[in-house]
Amino acid sequence: MLIVLGGLPGTGKTAIACELVARSPSAYLRIDFDASGGGADDNDVSDSLLMGHAPL
Structure with missing residues (x-):
């Protein structure tokens, strides 16, 4: 299961x-996109999935 939270700054995400x-047995992966299109490291996501954590 993948849960994605989005919204304006300061709203409690x-x-x-x-x-x-x-x-729950899940992993919190923070992905901040800026003007350059930067995001999370793919290795962080892969490692969490391999450990059996649902990405949140």
Whole structure:
């Protein structure tokens, strides 16, 4: 299962994600996209999936 949270700054996305991670066997992967198109490292995502964590 993949859960994606999106929204404006300061709306509680991180707080909700941290609470979900605390209650389930999942991994919190923060991906911030900026004007240059930068994002998360693919290796971080792959490692979490291989450990059996659902990405959040």
